[in-house]
Amino acid sequence: MKTKRISDKVEKALNDQMTREAYQAQVYLSYASWAECNSYAGIATFLYKHAHEEREHMFKFIKYINDRGGKTKIEAIKAPPADPKDMEECLKNVLKHEIDNSAAIDAIVNLAHEEKDWATFNFGQWFVKEQIEEESLANDLLDKFSLASKVVGNNANLYEMDKDLSSAPQGATIPQEEKF
Template identity: 35%
Template structure:
C-alpha cells in the first residue's frame, strides 16, 4: 500500500512493506561491510597484505552501498532505521574458508535484493524497482568475482607459494575481472 501522508513536516511516499525491506537491506549491506572489515583484519594479522587490502576495499564498497540506500529512503520520505549489527566472525582456518564466506555473503545479499525486487513488482513500486537495478548489476559482478577468486584458491590448494602469489596478485585479478 502506497502511503502519501505528512509525517514530521515531510511527505512520505513509500510503501511500508518496501520501506521495511529497504531498511533490512541497509542492515545487510552494513553487516557485509563489518564482516569484510573483520576479514581484512584477520588477513592483515596473518600476513596476507594483498588479501587484507582487498577486503578493506570490499568493506568500504559495502558501506557505500548502505549509504546509497539510506540516502534513497530519505529522499523518498521514508524512515531509515540504522541497525544494530551482529558480531562478525573474527578468525578463519585459511584463505579458502575466508573466500567461501565471502561468496556465501555475496549470495545472501543477492537473494535479499531479489526479494526486494519481487516485492517492488508485487506492489507496483517501479521507482524502487528501477533504483534496485544498480544493485542487481553490482551483485552479479560481486558474485562472479568471488567465484573466480575461490576457484583460483581451489586450484592452488594448500601450496604455500601459490598462496603467496595469490596474495600478491589478488587486487590485479579482481581489477581484471571487473574490467571483463
C-alpha cells in the same frame, strides 16, 4: 519534508537491507583483519576495500529511503561470525555472504514488483547487477585460490596470488586512502 512515496513494507525492507549492507561491511572488515594477521597482505587489502564498498551500498539505501520521503532507521549491527579456520573457508564464506545478499536484494525487487513500485524496482536493478559482479568476483577469488594452493609444499603461487590481489580493481578506496 518530502512526501512519502514508498509503502511502510518497502520502507522496512529497504531499512533492513541498509543494515544488512553495514553487516556485510563488518564481515569483510573482520576477514580483512584476520587475513592481515595471517600474512595475507594482498587479500587483506582486497577485503578492506570490499568492506568500504559495502558501506557505500549502505549509503545508497539511506539516500534512496530519504529521497522517497521514508525514514531511515540506523540500528545496531550484529557482530560478524567467528574467524575462518583457513583461507579456503574465508573465501567460501565470502561467496556465501554474497549469494545470501543477492537473495535479499531479489526479495526487495520482488516486493517492488508486487506493489508496482517502479521507482524501487528500478533502484533495485542497480543492486541486481552489482550482485552479479560481486558473486563473480568472489567465485574468481575462490578459483584463483584453489589453483594457487594446488602444489603441496610450494607457497610461491599463493604468494603471487596474494600480491596480485592487493591491486585488484573494485572501485572503492580503503579508509587510509580517504582524504578527510
